[in-house]
Amino acid sequence: MQFTKPLFLLLSAACLSAQLWAQAPVVDMNSPRAGAESNRSMQGEIYQQLQQLRQEMMTLRGIVEEQEHQISQLKQQGLDRYIDLDRRLGSLTTGAAGAVVGSSSTVANAAVDAGSDAGITGEAAVAAVTGADVVNPPAVSAVPAVASNGNESSDYTDAYALVRSGNYDQAITSFLAYVERYPSGRYTPNAWYWLGELYVAVKPQNLKASTDAFQYLLSKYPDHDKVPAAMYKLGTVYFLNGNKQKSQELLTHVIDRYGSTGNSAVNKSREFLRKNF
């Protein structure tokens, strides 16, 4: 700590000696040196006061700095709260209208889009990666009605909350409703990913549905952030299905393809290969 323990000592020593100096003014007015003494004692007093003022000023400066910091934090918090409130109010008014119009027609259109898109952009990737030719979205027809609050992001959050609380069956229902309602939504790839995970987590497992969900995600969104994780999971699902060769191929592909990105799916793939092959 080069910050100067010696320096601090020195400074405090200086203050101390000033105080001692200032405490001395017992003066005999009859002595001839009384004038000089009182002069010196006054100097000492001024010096001491100067020291005190400095100290006081530094303390005050510190308080001002800290309060300034707190005020700017409060300002930012206030702004954040306002933006959040504004966003929520906005989604409340537009969401109510959107829910009425939404539904059937848009879903059908989007489903077509999804199919054709995958045909153009995703086919090669799927063939190379998964060796499968499934490019149509897995059937989501038999979806029971799930209450929606008409907001894409809060629908997703609600469904995800079910995952976190362990209600896997309900979570599947919610995510299926989500991908039907928002076929090209912001979180649709994530929803497919969770479907893939959930079909393995529920009892009884539905490995076919899980495989379909992961394969659809990989074919439709080959550049999405969830792809390495989905490949890894799909590899493990293949393994559960008894398709060891496909599993090994896919996991090796994850390591080759994403090995340099530091993605956690790489280490998991490696770990899985080590344990099971």
Added chain:
Amino acid sequence: MFKQIVTVLALVLAGNFAMADLTIEINKGKDDPVPIAIVPFGWQPGVAVAEDVASIIEMDLHRSGQFAPLSRGDMLGRPRNASEVYYRDWKSLGVDYVVVGSLTQDGPNALTANYELLDVNTQRVILTGTESVSVDKPRYLAHTVSDKIYEKLTNIRGAFRTQLLYVSAVREGGNRTRFRLLKSDIDGANESVLFDSREPIMAPTWAPDGKTIAYVSFETSRPAIYTQNLLTGVRKQLTSFRGLNSSPVFSPDGTQMAMVLSKDGSPDIYVMDLASGSLQQVTNHFAIDTEPAWMPDGKSLIFTSDRGGKPQIYKVQLGSGAVDRMTFIGDYNARARVLPDGLGLVLVHRNSGNFHIAVQDLKRNRVEILTTTNLDESPSVAPNASMLLYATQYDGKGVLAAVSIDGGVKYRLPSRFGDVREPAWSPFLQ
């Protein structure tokens, strides 16, 4: 025959380590280090190399805390290249990667290592390399290979070829203390004395090119800042003002030096242009301003000041002189260093009476305490920002210790004698 060579090498190595002032002791590692096997390198018949290259690589990777090297006794074979590797054997030992290689001497001057890094799970060679050095630098050769392997597997540039400056104080008879400014490889080997004095030596620091250093020496009975060229050994006295001359730090482009002078009363921050020697006063306050460090863009400095009653870190713009306080958590923050990306500070932070090394994220203003000992001081960050060195107390002695920037890996570099302090991690060296 091979075994004999290894035994002889082990002896040589042990001898070397006994000579080195610092020995390494890992006291906390990452929870799940990557298992890796560094197979002893093959030799060209007739070549005798003074160091066990594979063993140095092994220690480098081990010290990073991110790897768990397989012990040699457990190896089922000693392949020298990828074609001799039986992946099944290594898989059964639970290693993820295998490094194989061989050494050859081409002519009297060049020692060459050919090496391959293999991924056991995918059964592929993922890195092939050839490195050459002069025959007297086998350790450097090993550190070079370590750097390449580390970078391939972590995506972070390796810093095993860097060096370390530090100050040791050895008490001698008759109430005298001998101060030495020392330089060693980052693993403690190849230690050399750069300067030796009866008076204190403080605050060693590296120029960004790694060829010049600066420090404070009291040899003229009062503090003065010196620079010293590491190649020529030429020393130059830079300042000798009345009062304090302390905390020299080179600017990121190496043309200027920030320092603390108290020639006009209280300690303030100054910047000296090294070519002309002209001085610019950067701060002017009756409080103590000290311990400057440059932001990576070279346009502002951070420093410690008690102008707010307690030591805290401030930032000053060199152009405008505008000062901003940067630390608000804790009642004591000092001796800050900036991470190479400029996004964080490493500093000495007081928490419930103990001094710890902490890292402050400048974006989120979060402080994370990295060390658990007390009286930790003088943090110095590796050029790849993976680890930092600091000084602490252990067994009543001043020792150096290292901790990873996430706090997950810790090791000590205890000195064999005397107190050591004020570590300075070099920049990347050519």
